[in-house]
Amino acid sequence: MDLTLKIWRQKNAASKGKFVTYKISDISPNSSFLEMMDILNESLVLRGEDPVAFDHDCREGICGACSMYINGHPHGPDKAITTCQLHMRRFKDGETIVIEPWRARPFPVLKDLIVDRTAFDKIIQAGGYVSVNTGGVPDANSIPIPKVKADLSMDAAACIGCGACVAACKNASAMLFVAAKVSQFALLPQGRVEASERVQAMVAEMDKLGFGNCTNTGACEAECPKEISISNIARMNREFLSAKLGAQKPSGSAGGDA
Amino acid sequence: MALAGLFLISFLGVHLGINLLILKNDGREAFNIAAHFMVTNPVVQSMQWVLFGGFILHILLGAVLQIQNWMARPQRYKVEGFSHTSYFSKFMIHTGLIIFAFLILHLVNFFFKAKFGEMPEVMIGDYMYEDMGLLVIEKFRNAGYVILYIFWLLFLGFHLDHAFHSAMQSLGLNHSKYTPVFFGISRALAIVIAGGFMIIPLVIYFS
Numbered sequence: 178m179d180l181t182l183k184i185w186r187q188k189n190a191a192s193k194g195k196f197v198t199y200k201i202s203d204i205s206p207n208s209s210f211l212e213m214m215d216i217l218n219e220s221l222v223l224r225g226e227d228p229v230a231f232d233h234d235c236r237e238g239i240c241g242a243c244s245m246y247i248n249g250h251p252h253g254p255d256k257a258i259t260t261c262q263l264h265m266r267r268f269k270d271g272e273t274i275v276i277e278p279w280r281a282r283p284f285p286v287l288k289d290l291i292v293d294r295t296a297f298d299k300i301i302q303a304g305g306y307v308s309v310n311t312g313g314v315p316d317a318n319s320i321p322i323p324k325v326k327a328d329l330s331m332d333a334a335a336c337i338g339c340g341a342c343v344a345a346c347k348n349a350s351a352m353l354f355v356a357a358k359v360s361q362f363a364l365l366p367q368g369r370v371e372a373s374e375r376v377q378a379m380v381a382e383m384d385k386l387g388f389g390n391c392t393n394t395g396a397c398e399a400e401c402p403k404e405i406s407i408s409n410i411a412r413m414n415r416e417f418l419s420a421k422l423g424a425q426k427p428s429g430s431a432g433g434d435a
Numbered sequence: 436m437a438l439a440g441l442f443l444i445s446f447l448g449v450h451l452g453i454n455l456l457i458l459k460n461d462g463r464e465a466f467n468i469a470a471h472f473m474v475t476n477p478v479v480q481s482m483q484w485v486l487f488g489g490f491i492l493h494i495l496l497g498a499v500l501q502i503q504n505w506m507a508r509p510q511r512y513k514v515e516g517f518s519h520t521s522y523f524s525k526f527m528i529h530t531g532l533i534i535f536a537f538l539i540l541h542l543v544n545f546f547f548k549a550k551f552g553e554m555p556e557v558m559i560g561d562y563m564y565e566d567m568g569l570l571v572i573e574k575f576r577n578a579g580y581v582i583l584y585i586f587w588l589l590f591l592g593f594h595l596d597h598a599f600h601s602a603m604q605s606l607g608l609n610h611s612k613y614t615p616v617f618f619g620i621s622r623a624l625a626i627v628i629a630g631g632f633m634i635i636p637l638v639i640y641f642s
Contacts, residue, residue, distance in 0.1 A: 275513055275514045280512055345516075389507030392601070
């Protein structure tokens with residue numbers, strides 16, 4: 178396959194950046210998208226040029242590192258996959274492919290196609306964990322959990338934090354990511370203990386970092402490599418509303434104080 | 436945003452219900468009595484201020500949220516947004532702005548006239564009523580106004596297509612059984628409300 182690639186090149190976070198066009202030929206339709214990028218980079222190194230910097234790690238759709246916005250889609254045109262799982266047979270011979278980094282104010286470009294996704298870590302640090310002591314491994318049947326809830330929680334926990342939802346959203350909103358993290362805990366008894374504080378802290382952090390708002394457009398759900406449903410966003414909204422409206426403040430003079 | 440939007444949908448329902456009375460073949464009697472009730476009843480008059488509040492809240496919140504959303508992506512993509520999405524949801528600010536612009540014209544045409552202007556009068560039973568119906572009919576004998584209103588209402592329909600179900604989702608009311616129904620209600624509201632309002636100028640113009 179012969180292809181024309183238009184790739185965003187940016188020296189560092191401070192520089193301006195621009196699109197550079199590369200011609201690449203003899204690419205096997207069976208090679209993966211990242212292998213095609215490797216071949217391009219090898220040719221650039223041989224020519225003495227700076228190779229295109231891009232994030233990648235597991236190359237099997239688990240880590241969520243390979244953040245590339247390809248022809249108007251995060252992770253390319255296929256559904257429910259990451260860029261590393263995308264194959265060149267998905268493209269036509271002679272096609273022009275535009276490759277851009279994730280675009281969002283909280284995800285600044287570090288170099289070429291690499292963005293800084295520390296913002297997601299900050300949201301997790303704000304409350305995406307269970308800090309109560311849940312004790313040792315309980316007997317299998319001592320905490321009954323409905324199958325539906327266990328399944329929904331597992332579905333939410335499938336989020337790999339790649340940021341495709343932010344990249345796809347016209348508002349650069351992180352609602353799907355935060356909703357998945359809130360939901361995986363809110364659905365299970367161990368996570369419910371801190372559910373109210375968690376959702377408030379994580380939403381506050383998300384807003385503080387400058388992500389956009391959710392307008393229920395659904396692009397996040399359509400582009401998520403793990404097919405996280407926007408029903409999680411509704412669950413987060415529910416959790417947030419009930420936490421804001423319903424949570425009681427403990428009175429300072431309660432008898433239980435030490 | 437969602438609550439103000441839902442309130443405005445309920446207002447559109449009442450507005451449409453009263454407007455459709457003008458099509459009743461009774462010499463505008465029912466419509467004029469209903470219009471008179473709306474401008475004189477104290478409960479309706481106090482609700483009018485709540486309605487203004489609803490409009491202002493919906494418009495201001497919409498503008499603030501949109502500005503935040505634009506700021507969240509300072510550098511746009513070269514190849515933008517081919518994701519499968521709810522189509523009209525991408526243009527709520529644009530359809531909203533068009534609706535707002537024509538809303539001002541609409542208020543000048545009818546609301547301010549009825550409130551502060553000179554109104555033709557008509558005798559119904561033993562009382563004199565403002566002939567609101569005549570005002571409407573005279574306006575819609577003009578083809579330009581009819582086209583303008585149809586255009587405006589088309590955009591109201593586009594805006595409403597992403598209204599009800601989106602409000603439900605924002606309020607956290609998502610359910611595997613009922614969410615598809617909410618989508619249906621949204622589409623139905625868009626067609627019934629925009630279509631219902633469109634019938635009025637068309638019928639008046641062609642009769």
